[in-house]
Amino acid sequence: MKPPMTINLSADICGIKLVNPTILPAGFLGTTKEILKRVANSGAGAVTIKSISSVARDGHKNPTVLMYEAGMLNAVGYSNPGVKAAANEFSNIGEIGVPVIASIIGTEADDFLKVIDGFGDLLSKSKDSSSRFSAIEIPLSCPHTPGFGTLAGQSTPEATSEIVSAVRKKCGLPLFVKLSPNVPDISKLAMVAQDAGADAITAVNTMGPGMVINIDAREPVLDFKVGGVSGAALRPIAVRCVFDIYKAVEIPIIGVGGISSGRDAIEMMMAGASTVGIGTAIYDRGIDVFKGVTDEMSDWMTNNGVGSLNEIIGAAHK
Amino acid sequence: MSEQIEMVKICKVIEEAESVRTFIFSHKMDFAPGQFIMVWIPRIDEKPFTVSYHTQEEFGITVFRLGEFTKRLYSMNVGDQIGVRGPYGNGFNVSGKACAIGGGVGMAAIVTLATERDDIVIVQGAKTAVSLLYRERFPNMVMFTDDGTEGRRGFPTDYLSQLQEKHKFEKIYTCGPEIMMKKVLDFCLSRGVQCEASLERYMKCGVGVCGQCVCDGFRVCTDGPVFSADVLSKINDFGRYSLSKSGKKVNV
Ligand SMILES: Cc1cc2nc3c(=O)[nH]c(=O)nc-3n(C[C@H](O)[C@H](O)[C@H](O)COP(=O)(O)OP(=O)(O)OC[C@H]3O[C@@H](n4cnc5c(N)ncnc54)[C@H](O)[C@@H]3O)c2cc1C
Ligand SMILES: Cc1cc2nc3c(=O)[nH]c(=O)nc-3n(C[C@H](O)[C@H](O)[C@H](O)COP(=O)(O)O)c2cc1C
Ligand code: FES
Numbered sequence: 001m002k003p004p005m006t007i008n009l010s011a012d013i014c015g016i017k018l019v020n021p022t023i024l025p026a027g028f029l030g031t032t033k034e035i036l037k038r039v040a041n042s043g044a045g046a047v048t049i050k051s052i053s054s055v056a057r058d059g060h061k062n063p064t065v066l067m068y069e070a071g072m073l074n075a076v077g078y079s080n081p082g083v084k085a086a087a088n089e090f091s092n093i094g095e096i097g098v099p100v101i102a103s104i105i106g107t108e109a110d111d112f113l114k115v116i117d118g119f120g121d122l123l124s125k126s127k128d129s130s131s132r133f134s135a136i137e138i139p140l141s142c143p144h145t146p147g148f149g150t151l152a153g154q155s156t157p158e159a160t161s162e163i164v165s166a167v168r169k170k171c172g173l174p175l176f177v178k179l180s181p182n183v184p185d186i187s188k189l190a191m192v193a194q195d196a197g198a199d200a201i202t203a204v205n206t207m208g209p210g211m212v213i214n215i216d217a218r219e220p221v222l223d224f225k226v227g228g229v230s231g232a233a234l235r236p237i238a239v240r241c242v243f244d245i246y247k248a249v250e251i252p253i254i255g256v257g258g259i260s261s262g263r264d265a266i267e268m269m270m271a272g273a274s275t276v277g278i279g280t281a282i283y284d285r286g287i288d289v290f291k292g293v294t295d296e297m298s299d300w301m302t303n304n305g306v307g308s309l310n311e312i313i314g315a316a317h318k
Numbered sequence: 319m320s321e322q323i324e325m326v327k328i329c330k331v332i333e334e335a336e337s338v339r340t341f342i343f344s345h346k347m348d349f350a351p352g353q354f355i356m357v358w359i360p361r362i363d364e365k366p367f368t369v370s371y372h373t374q375e376e377f378g379i380t381v382f383r384l385g386e387f388t389k390r391l392y393s394m395n396v397g398d399q400i401g402v403r404g405p406y407g408n409g410f411n412v413s414g415k416a417c418a419i420g421g422g423v424g425m426a427a428i429v430t431l432a433t434e435r436d437d438i439v440i441v442q443g444a445k446t447a448v449s450l451l452y453r454e455r456f457p458n459m460v461m462f463t464d465d466g467t468e469g470r471r472g473f474p475t476d477y478l479s480q481l482q483e484k485h486k487f488e489k490i491y492t493c494g495p496e497i498m499m500k501k502v503l504d505f506c507l508s509r510g511v512q513c514e515a516s517l518e519r520y521m522k523c524g525v526g527v528c529g530q531c532v533c534d535g536f537r538v539c540t541d542g543p544v545f546s547a548d549v550l551s552k553i554n555d556f557g558r559y560s561l562s563k564s565g566k567k568v569n570v
Contacts, residue, residue, distance in 0.1 A: 027528075028527055028528070028529065029527065029528070029529035029532070029537075030529060031529035031530065031532055031561060031565050032529070032532055032561070032567075034532070034534040034535045034554075034555075035529055035532045035534075035535055035537070037535055038535035038536075041535075050529060050565065056564040056565075056566060057564055058563045058564050059522075059563070059564070061362075061363050061364075062356075062358075062363050062364035062365065062522055063323070063356075063358060063364045064522050064523065064528070065522065065523035065524075065525070065527065065528060066321075066323070067321040067322070067525070068322075072527075076522070076528060079522075079530075079563065079564050079565055080564060080565050081561075081562075081564050081565040081566035081567070082564070082566075085565075085566050085567065089567065214323055214325065214360075214401065216324075216325035216399075217323075217325050217358075217360050217399070217401060219360040219361065221323055221358075221401075223361070223363070223364075279527070280527070282526065282527050283525055283526065283527055286526075287526075
């Protein structure tokens, strides 16, 4: 009999150490420190706060989230309490117990800088890593909020370069740039982000937007009518995006989109992701999905004689 | 019903009290007392409501006219259509000799308990006589009004010891203003009586993904809305904070 294998699930993204590669992506549950603690205790290797703007936003009216056969549509519209309240909420951030990523949003490059200012020491590289965010993420890719993301042209190479450079100059923490799958050439955009100073690419945000109409009401269900598509429907697209980006850039990739099992996570890593985001799957599998996915990864690795994640990252390219 | 929104027609409207109406739908629903549904009025909004009436063939919701959404809903008539999804959340655990204490429209969450078990003692607190709900459904209900215009004067929580001595409840259920529920919880903890309370928080997704309704590490929509005493006593936000529509922490 072979001796039992030791499986090492620890991951590294831009020098940030994770006990496992699963990450809570922006927009899921990240409203308070206490709920992020719960997500961390449920097995996530890192967590992301819900995207924060310089001033408070109520977001779109409900319905903002809807399930359909192949996933989820959402048009939350970036509701958030603004950076002042968020800085207060996330003080003592070390209590969360795992690395925390700050997702920040703005309409112009200047707005992003205001948010960074507003977070103060929480985004200061000189602070001890347990008393600040571990990284900063800028989504240039939301498909359903006027003034932001794709609706504001933030996913063009020009805007991406401008915003990434500005944030790069302002903040010394690892900088993740989150891209939309709805662009003609995602590898080009990833290269632009890398050249402008990004330390990692988060791929991808929701796709679309899509629309679901309730035929009995004769109305689109989402109040904003259209919303970003996530979940199972997005997975093959996200995998392809990560595969293309891996070929194009040197910096690591956080693969996000439709992951709901250990096999899905390994698939995303074989495409080239160093870590994986899990959002929509919380609906079906609950907050324990993080533990579930890591256990399933570990089982697959045991059965296949794979001892560490380095053996699978980018494996589909060989 | 399920995660998809279904359009249902109002088949009956009951005048409950001043500014409060119950709307009945002839539609089957799998439901446990304490669960809620999301109600959609196209182009207006979608908000959570407790199921306050439930039979094999029908269900109903009780609406207190408050702001824009409930004004619209309140003024609807037989034949009008709304969208519903759910039911969602965890309801009450029905067991033992019990009392259900409701305050204001929080009554809606506890009345379905009495349709499950007819030995439950129902206690209602209201501002004044014309605000009292469900009087015909539950003629034996113990009533309190703040101004003494009907039933006993004062809050139900002022008489908890008396009620407990008389009935020796094993469990007390409650839904209403948070300050009332907090008092009920504290009473139960001090007397070793089991307790379950149904919490209200601003909701958006209703299905546990958006983080809008959180209370400490719990999602009211999915982990609640009904919580037991051992959980409630650990929730620091209970009786203190909730998140506004933007996600800002505000006092309850
Ligand atoms: C689980 C649960 C069950 C509920 N059951 C009932 C019920 O059976 N009958 C009833 O009349 N009301 C019930 N409510 C409250 C009901 O959802 C609000 O009264 C209603 O949304 C008010 O909306 P409005 O536009 O009329 O008023 P607004 O002026 O918009 O709001 C008035 C107050 O209602 C609350 N509220 C507003 N929107 C929401 C929302 N999306 N989610 C939660 N609270 C909100 C807030 O505290 C707000 O301050 C329930 C709430 C929850 C969370
Ligand atoms: C309800 C909801 C809210 C979201 N909010 C944000 C957000 O605020 N910022 C962001 O960058 N991405 C947001 N996203 C996108 C997710 O972070 C993620 O990229 C996408 O859902 C794909 O992953 P999944 O299929 O695992 O959900 C949101 C997605 C959903 C479904
Ligand atoms: S309403 Fe979205 S998590 Fe509860």
